[in-house]
Amino acid sequence: MTTANRVDADGRATIKEIICDILEIDADEMTDTSRFKEDHEADSMGAIEILSQLERAFGIDIDQAELARMVNLEGVVTVVGEAVAAKAASH
Amino acid sequence: MSPLVLSAWSAVSAYGVGSAPFSEGINAGRSAVGTLDRTVYPGPFERGGLVPDFTAAEYVGRKGTRTMDRVTAIAVTAVGRLLASCDAEPARRPEQTALVLGTGSGSVQSIMDFTRDSLAGERPYHVDPARFPNTVMNRAAGQSAIWHGIKGPNTTVAGGWLTGLLALSYAVRLHRGGHCARVLCGAAEEYSTQRAWLEWHGRTAEERSAPLGEGSAVFLLEMPEDAAAAGRAPLARIRTTCFRAFGEQGEARAALAACVRDALETTGVAAGDVRLVAPLGAGGELAALEEAGVTDALGATDPRWIRCRPLLGDTSAASTSLQLAAVLAAAGESGLAPGEAALVTGIERDGTVGCALLTGA
Numbered sequence: 004m005t006t007a008n009r010v011d012a013d014g015r016a017t018i019k020e021i022i023c024d025i026l027e028i029d030a031d032e033m034t035d036t037s038r039f040k041e042d043h044e045a046d047s048m049g050a051i052e053i054l055s056q057l058e059r060a061f062g063i064d065i066d067q068a069e070l071a072r073m074v075n076l077e078g079v080v081t082v083v084g085e086a087v088a089a090k091a092a093s094h
Numbered sequence: 095m096s097p098l099v100l101s102a103w104s105a106v107s108a109y110g111v112g113s114a115p116f117s118e119g120i121n122a123g124r125s126a127v128g129t130l131d132r133t134v135y136p137g138p139f140e141r142g143g144l145v146p147d148f149t150a151a152e153y154v155g156r157k158g159t160r161t162m163d164r165v166t167a168i169a170v171t172a173v174g175r176l177l178a179s180c181d182a183e184p185a186r187r188p189e190q191t192a193l194v195l196g197t198g199s200g201s202v203q204s205i206m207d208f209t210r211d212s213l214a215g216e217r218p219y220h221v222d223p224a225r226f227p228n229t230v231m232n233r234a235a236g237q238s239a240i241w242h243g244i245k246g247p248n249t250t251v252a253g254g255w256l257t258g259l260l261a262l263s264y265a266v267r268l269h270r271g272g273h274c275a276r277v278l279c280g281a282a283e284e285y286s287t288q289r290a291w292l293e294w295h296g297r298t299a300e301e302r303s304a305p306l307g308e309g310s311a312v313f314l315l316e317m318p319e320d321a322a323a324a325g326r327a328p329l330a331r332i333r334t335t336c337f338r339a340f341g342e343q344g345e346a347r348a349a350l351a352a353c354v355r356d357a358l359e360t361t362g363v364a365a366g367d368v369r370l371v372a373p374l375g376a377g378g379e380l381a382a383l384e385e386a387g388v389t390d391a392l393g394a395t396d397p398r399w400i401r402c403r404p405l406l407g408d409t410s411a412a413s414t415s416l417q418l419a420a421v422l423a424a425a426g427e428s429g430l431a432p433g434e435a436a437l438v439t440g441i442e443r444d445g446t447v448g449c450a451l452l453t454g455a
Contacts, residue, residue, distance in 0.1 A: 024160065025160070025224070027156070027157050027158065027160055048223070048224065051223050052222065052223055052224045055219075055220070055221070055222065055223050056222065058217070058220060059215065059216075059220045059222075062216060064217075
C-alpha cells in the first residue's frame with residue numbers, strides 16, 4: 004500500500020481548505036504544486052500553523068523536520084499520509 | 095505642566111466607527127446600549143454597548159486578519175482612522191512617533207480560548223499557534239503600530255477604569271523624556287462573554303447589572319509648533335494629569351477633590367474656567383462620590399456634565415479615553431476655546447482616583 008492512499012479525496016479537500024484558510028487565499032489560487040512560500044507569500048509562522056492545524060484535524064503527530072517537505076499541497080498530502088500510516092501502525 | 099496639545103482624535107464606539115457618529119451621539123445624549131444577540135453573546139448580560147457590525151475583516155481588511163482578535167481590530171481601526179484624519183503625516187516620521195495604548199487584560203477571550211484549547215485538546219500543544227500572540231496584553235498596541243508602520247516607543251498601560259488617564263500621563267512623560275516627537279495615545283476594550291463573566295463576578299451586587307460597553311478612542315499628542323507646521327489646529331492643551339490613592343470607599347470623594355484641586359493649583363487654572371466635566375460615573379456608590387468630589391473642588395460653578403456611562407455602557411479600560419473624546423466632541427471642531435477648561439475624572443474601585451485637566455490651546 005502506498006502512503007498516499009491514506010489520504011482520500013475528502014482528506015485532501017480538508018488539507019487544502021486548512022492551508023488556504025491559513026494563507027488567506029481562495030482555493031482556486033492553489034494547485035497541487037504551487038509553492039506556499041514563493042507563490043502564496045507564506046512565512047515560517049504560516050508553515051507552523053499549517054503543521055499544527057493538520058495535527059489537530061487528523062489527530063496525528065508531524066515532526067517539525069517535515070516542514071522541509073511541506074512546501075506545496077502535494078508535499079503536505081504525502082507527509083500527512085505518512086503520519087496517518089504511522090499512527091495506524093502504532094495502534 | 096505639559097506643552098503638548100491634542101490635535102486630532104478618533105473613536106470606535108457603540109455609536110459606530112469614527113469620530114463623527116461619536117460626536118453626534120454624545121452631543122445628542124443618545125444611549126447606544128442595546129439588546130445583545132444572546133446566541134452570539136451568552137453570559138450574564140442581556141444588554142450592552144457594542145460597536146455595531148464590527149469585524150476585523152470588515153474594518154481592517156480581509157488579508158492578515160484571520161486570527162486578529164476583537165480588541166486588536168478595534169485598536170487598529172481607531173489608530174488607522176486617527177492617522178487618516180491627519181493625512182497619515184505622523185506615520186511618515188515613524189521612528190519619532192510613539193504609540194501608548196491602554197487595555198484591560200488584552201483580550202480575555204483570546205487568553206481563555208487558547209488556554210482551554212491547550213488543556214482540553216488531545217495534546218497540550220494542539221493549539222492554533224497563530225493565536226498565541228493574542229494572549230499577551232500588548233498585542234493590540236503592537237499590532238496597531240505594525241499595521242500602520244509606527245516605529246517609535248510602543249507601550250501598553252493597564253489600570254482599570256483609570257487606564258486612559260494613566261496612558262495619557264505616561265504619554266506626556268514619554269515625550270518629556272525626549273523619547274519621541276509625538277504620541278498616538280488612547281485605550282481600547284472589547285466585549286466578550288469571557289470579559290462579561292469576569293466583570294459580573296468582580297462587581298458588587300448594586301452595580302452588577304450595569305451593561306458593559308466596548309470601543310476605543312485615540313488621540314494625537316504633539317507640540318503646538320508641529321501642529322501648526324502641519325496645518326492642524328490644536329483642539330486642546332493637556333495641562334496636567336493627577337492621581338491619588340484612597341483606602342476606604344468613603345475616602346474616595348476627598349481623594350478626588352484633592353486631586354482636582356491639585357490639578358487646578360499646579361496649572362493656575364481657575365475653577366470657574368472649567369466648563370466641561372466628563373466623569374467616569376462607574377462603580378455604584380462611587381459614581382455619586384465622584385461627582386461630589388469634583389463639585390467640592392470646583393465650588394459654586396456650573397460646568398456642563400458629560401456622562402458617557404449611561405450612553406456607552408461600562409467600557410472598562412477604554413472608559414476614560416472615551417470620556418476625553420467626549421470632551422472634544424462637546425467642544426466641537428474648533429476645540430476648547432481660549433480660557434475654557436475641561437476635566438476628565440475617574441475613581442477606580444481598587445483605590446485610585448485620577449483626573450486630566452485640559453484647556454483651550
